[in-house]
Amino acid sequence: MDQSYERGDDMTWTPIEIGTKLFQNVEEIELRSAFAAIENAFINEAGNHIRFPGLSVFANIPGSDPVYMHQHTGTGDVYAVSGGRVYRVNRDGTFEDLTIAPLRGAFRPVFTQTIDELIIASGGDIIRCDGKKTQILSKDAPEATHVAYIDSILLANEKDSGRFAHASFGDSRTWDPLDVFSADSKPDHVTALIVTPYRELLVAGPSSVEQYSRLEGSTPFYRRWTVDEGIVAPYSMVFEDGAVFCVNSKAEFVRLSLQNSEPVSGDIARVLSQITDQEWQTAWAQRFEINGQRFIVLQIPDATNPYDAKGLTFLFDIRRRRWSTLYGWDRDLALPAAYPVISICEAYDKVLCGGNGVIYEMTPDAFMNASVPQRMLGRTAHYGQSPVEITDTRMKIVRGVGTYTKEPRIRLRCKLDNHTWSNWSERGLGLKGSRTERICFGGFGIGEHAQFEWEILGDCPVTVMGLEADLIPVEW
Numbered sequence: 001m002d003q004s005y006e007r008g009d010d011m012t013w014t015p016i017e018i019g020t021k022l023f024q025n026v027e028e029i030e031l032r033s034a035f036a037a038i039e040n041a042f043i044n045e046a047g048n049h050i051r052f053p054g055l056s057v058f059a060n061i062p063g064s065d066p067v068y069m070h071q072h073t074g075t076g077d078v079y080a081v082s083g084g085r086v087y088r089v090n091r092d093g094t095f096e097d098l099t100i101a102p103l104r105g106a107f108r109p110v111f112t113q114t115i116d117e118l119i120i121a122s123g124g125d126i127i128r129c130d131g132k133k134t135q136i137l138s139k140d141a142p143e144a145t146h147v148a149y150i151d152s153i154l155l156a157n158e159k160d161s162g163r164f165a166h167a168s169f170g171d172s173r174t175w176d177p178l179d180v181f182s183a184d185s186k187p188d189h190v191t192a193l194i195v196t197p198y199r200e201l202l203v204a205g206p207s208s209v210e211q212y213s214r215l216e217g218s219t220p221f222y223r224r225w226t227v228d229e230g231i232v233a234p235y236s237m238v239f240e241d242g243a244v245f246c247v248n249s250k251a252e253f254v255r256l257s258l259q260n261s262e263p264v265s266g267d268i269a270r271v272l273s274q275i276t277d278q279e280w281q282t283a284w285a286q287r288f289e290i291n292g293q294r295f296i297v298l299q300i301p302d303a304t305n306p307y308d309a310k311g312l313t314f315l316f317d318i319r320r321r322r323w324s325t326l327y328g329w330d331r332d333l334a335l336p337a338a339y340p341v342i343s344i345c346e347a348y349d350k351v352l353c354g355g356n357g358v359i360y361e362m363t364p365d366a367f368m369n370a371s372v373p374q375r376m377l378g379r380t381a382h383y384g385q386s387p388v389e390i391t392d393t394r395m396k397i398v399r400g401v402g403t404y405t406k407e408p409r410i411r412l413r414c415k416l417d418n419h420t421w422s423n424w425s426e427r428g429l430g431l432k433g434s435r436t437e438r439i440c441f442g443g444f445g446i447g448e449h450a451q452f453e454w455e456i457l458g459d460c461p462v463t464v465m466g467l468e469a470d471l472i473p474v475e476w
Contacts, residue, residue: 019047031381038324039377049464055360059093067354069345070111140175157190192234204231235284311338384449396466399430408458416447
C-alpha cells in the first residue's frame with residue numbers, strides 16, 4: 001500500500017490493487033500482490049471484478065444421473081446422455097427419449113459426429129444415433145472410451161490397449177480387424193483422441209502424445225510428430241485459440257501446438273500438483289463464450305476443494321490467461337459446495353450446462369444457481385509493511401442493482417497481521433436508480449499488514465471497480 005493521494009478532508013486514501021490475477025502457488029501469508037481467492041467472478045479488461053453468470057433450469061431429465069450434452073453441427077440437434085439413455089433436446093426445453101440400445105460403460109461419454117449421425121463412446125459398445133433411435137454401431141467395432149471423425153473416417157481407441165482402429169472410408173459401420181494403428185512412441189495405452197479443425201489427429205496416452213496426418217491411399221494416416229509428455233486427464237483435451245489445451249502428465253494445464261507444450265497454469269500449479277493421478281481420471285474441460293468473454297472450464301470432480309468438500313472447478317479466461325474458481329452453495333452448512341455443472345454445450349444461441357438430472361441455461365442476467373445462492377467472493381493479498389491504523393475503507397462499485405423496494409447486500413472484512421478475521425461490515429448495494437459509486441465500510445484497527453475479503457450472496461449483477469483504505473501511520 002505505497003501509493004496514496006490526499007483529499008481535502010485530510011484523509012489519505014490508499015488504493016488496494018484489485019486488477020491483479022489469482023495466484024495460488026504460494027501460501028496466502030506470502031502474498032504481497034495478486035489475489036488469494038476469486039470465486040464466481042472474473043477480472044475483465046478494465047481490471048474490474050465481474051460476477052459470473054448464474055444458472056436457470058432449461059429442462060429436467062428423468063432420474064438424477066449426470067447429464068452430458070452435444071450438438072450435432074450438421075443437423076442442429078442437441079442430444080443429452082443421462083443414465084445410459086439418449087435424449088434429443090428441443091429448443092423449448094422439451095425432449096424425446098431415443099433409446100433402443102442404451103449406452104453402456106463406466107466412463108464419461110465422448111461424442112463425435114458423421115455427416116448425419118451422432119456417435120457416442122463411454123467404455124462399452126459404441127452407439128450410433130440417427131436422430132430417431134440408438135443402435136450399437138457395429139459388432140466389429142472395438143469397445144472404446146473415445147471416438148473421433150476425420151475426412152469420412154470414424155476412429156476409436158481400443159480400450160485398455162495401445163491401439164486405435166478406424167472404420168472403412170465413408171462407412172462407419174464397417175470395421176476391418178486389420179485397420180488398426182499402434183501408438184508406439186512410448187508403450188502406454190491410448191486413452192484419448194481428438195481431431196482439430198486443422199485436420200490433425202491427436203492420439204494421447206499417459207506418457208505420450210502423437211499427431212497423425214491424413215494420407216491418400218491404402219494407409220490413411222501417418223505419424224507426423226510426438227510430444228515427450230502424456231495426458232493425465234483424458235477428458236481435458238479441448239481445442240481453442242488455435243491449439244489444444246489439456247492437462248499433461250506433469251499435472252500442468254498446457255497449450256499444445258505442434259510439438260510445443262506451453263504451460264498456462266503456473267498461477268495455480270501448487271493446487272494442481274496436489275491432485276492425484278486417480279482424481280485426474282474424471283477431470284474434464286470444455287470451452288464456451290458468454291457476454292463476449294471466452295472461457296475454458298476445468299473441473300476435477302474427485303479433488304478436494306479448500307472447503308473440505310469434493311469438487312474443484314477452475315475458470316480460465318482464454319484471452320487474459322487468468323484463473324478464478326467456480327462453486328455452488330450448501331444451504332445447510334452455509335459454505336461453498338461443488339459447482340453443479342457437469343458438462344457444457346453451446347446450442348440454440350445459449351450456453352447449456354448439464355447437471356444431475358437437469359439441464360441448466362447459463363444466465364448472464366441472473367445470479368442464482370437455479371434456486372440456490374451463488375456467492376461471489378474476492379480475497380486480497382496481505383498489504384503493508386509498517387504499522388498503520390485503518391480508520392476507514394471504501395469500495396467503488398456499480399450500485400442501483402436492487403429493485404425499487406429491496407437492495408442486495410455486500411459484506412467486507414479484514415484480517416490484520418494474519419490473525420483472526422474481523423466481523424463482517426455489511427452495506428446495501430443500492431435500490432434501483434441509485435448512482436452513488438462508493439460505499440464506506442468503516443475502520444478495522446491497527447496492524448502492520450492487512451488482508452481484505454468481500455462477498456455477495458444476493459441475486460444481482462456486481463462490478464467491483466476499486467478498494468481503498470484510509471491509513472494513518474502509528475508507532476507501536
